[in-house]
Amino acid sequence: MSATIKPFTDEFEEYGRDESRTSGEASSISFPTTEDEVRAILKKLHAERVPVTVQGARTGLAAGAVPHGGHILNTSRMNRYLGIRRDEQGSFLLRVAPGVVLSELRKQLGKKVLPTAGWDQASLEVYEEFQEAPEQFFPTDPTEASACLGGMAACNASGARSYAYGPMRPHVTGLHVVLTDGDLLELHRGEVFARGRRLSLVTVQGRTLELDLPDYTMPKTKNASGYFVADDMDAIDLFIGACGTLGVITELEIALQAAPAVVWGVSCFFDSEDKAVSFTDSVRPVLSHAAAIEYFDAGALDILRRQREQSTAFASLPALDKDAKVCVYVELDCDDEARATEELYHLGWVLELAGGSDDATWVARTEV
Ligand SMILES: Cc1cc2nc3c(=O)[nH]c(=O)nc-3n(C[C@H](O)[C@H](O)[C@H](O)COP(=O)(O)OP(=O)(O)OC[C@H]3O[C@@H](n4cnc5c(N)ncnc54)[C@H](O)[C@@H]3O)c2cc1C
Known part of the structure; x- marks a missing residue:
């Protein structure tokens, strides 16, 4: 079922701005709750050639969530926890929808209680191990804990603790990205790599995308501007830090680690x-x-x-x-x-x- 696309009336005025304190205009807005709804919305808007601005919690300081006409697709109501598994090293990998708020995640991890409604048997078994394991935490801390996980991945958030733990990128092991025409990419770290600067991606719907990546060299210092590119790069890294310009993140898998005592x-x-x-x-x-x-x-x-x-x-x-x-x-x-x-x-x-x-x-x- 498709989420409602509503006219952008005064009642939605706050969604015209973010923490950069700049504001813009839009003609319509939606608050999808599922990946299928995002796909349906984008498919419709793509056919009508309507530009889309993606929003998480709108805590960004760079005005990336501020619309400049067109449609606002706000992901803050996509806030389900979707499952958990362990990797070969035994780390817990948690799957969440993009609207899960960082402060909520921290609370749940601190209490070792995650909302498991709808989880499959494999996830429920790993959940038992999670509850018995030492307390887990998610290290990325962009200061503003009301940020959403999807927004944090979209802008490759960093913050004070990135001194030890790096930015968001290394902690994201999986992404679902809905492209502008409604097709879906499922990306898992370590599975799809560029050849040099040429990247080939296949959507779940079977469409092949051939991309020529930009040829610039990323600076070795901390950097949050431009698409992340490197020779033979992992495809997932192109979408982390792309600020919603390449598609809508509808699911993330994040790596947890043992909380420092x-x-x-x-x-x-x-x-x-x-x-x-x-x-x-x-x-x-x-x-x-x-x-x-x-x-x-x-x-x-x-x-x-x-x-x-x-x-x-x-x-x-x-x-x-x-x-x-x-x-x-x-x-x-x-x-x-x-x-x-x-x-x-x-x-x-x-x-x-x-x-x-x-x-x-x-x-x-x-x-x-
Ligand atoms: C007081 C304060 C301090 C801050 N300190 C830091 C800091 O130290 N380091 C730091 O990195 N940030 C900092 N921030 C910025 C901010 O908190 C982060 O950028 C945050 O990660 C953004 O998440 P959000 O959910 O609010 O995203 P939004 O602000 O809603 O969006 C951010 C960008 O991501 C895109 N986006 C959002 N959701 C999706 C999605 N599901 N799919 C695709 N694209 C999407 C938007 O289009 C936009 O370009 C600070 C903010 C405040 C208010």
Whole structure:
């Protein structure tokens, strides 16, 4: 059955914008709940030559979910958990619809309770193993936990923890993508590769697509612009980070990993940028369990000072030293407290050498 395509009236005004705070126009909108509905909508719109903007939770800061005329296809109501399996290494691979929200996923993983309605027997058996296994987590953290998994894959989200875990890409092992004409691609990591820069894809409906990939070289630094391309690349990587321009992600398989038992957040304050840079340079090779190293400038610290005075949510924070101009936040993900203590000792040593002080440092620890 096809989801309703509704006129874009005032009632949907909020869907004309995202967190980039820019807004646009559309003539119609839909909120499909299944892959078949997405296929039917795209098939119809393709025949009518109507452009489509795909949306997840609209937390993006780059205006990718802001429409410029045409139709808005919003995937936030596609939020079912679809199944689970294990790979050869024993990792749990979870299949979800694109509208599953990151904060919800985290809660479910923390409680070891997933909504299993409609799962097949094989998934239910693996689910029992999941419940008995050590707590699992999904490492990608784009800061805004109301983001959807589909949106995160579409823009290859990264965030602070990408220092240790990389962006979304390596954690996505499978994708369903509905193409603009309604045909479906089912992609599994490790199955279909380009030959050089030539990629051949076959849709579930049996259509063959021959693609010449762009010939540019990806920079070796962190990069979120342009399609990901490489010689002999895995086909799935073309669609991760394509920001909805190549099709609609209607299903994802993501790799979970054992949650770190101990997570400590260390906020190191400095009275100059130079000291913060020197600390960052020196601490990177010394730490082996840093999940994040993030920079806060003077403006951010001033916001913190104001919030502490004005908002009860921040009142319990210690007062910030008046000389503190820059903060470097380091997150340590460790298997046990002994390892975290060792890392903290190394960090303190580098901190003093760089001109910081133990006394002015905040350490937040997980409850044990
Ligand atoms: C305070 C704040 C901090 C942030 N910090 C970070 C950060 O550190 N790192 C980071 O990477 N991001 C950050 N973000 C951005 C944002 O949270 C991420 O980009 C998020 O992953 C987008 O997910 P979404 O569901 O909101 O997608 P949307 O914003 O709805 O869409 C993002 C893009 O993906 C496309 N898209 C969405 N769903 C689909 C789908 N199912 N199929 C195909 N295409 C789709 C859209 O067309 C659009 O181009 C931050 C955002 C906020 C508000």
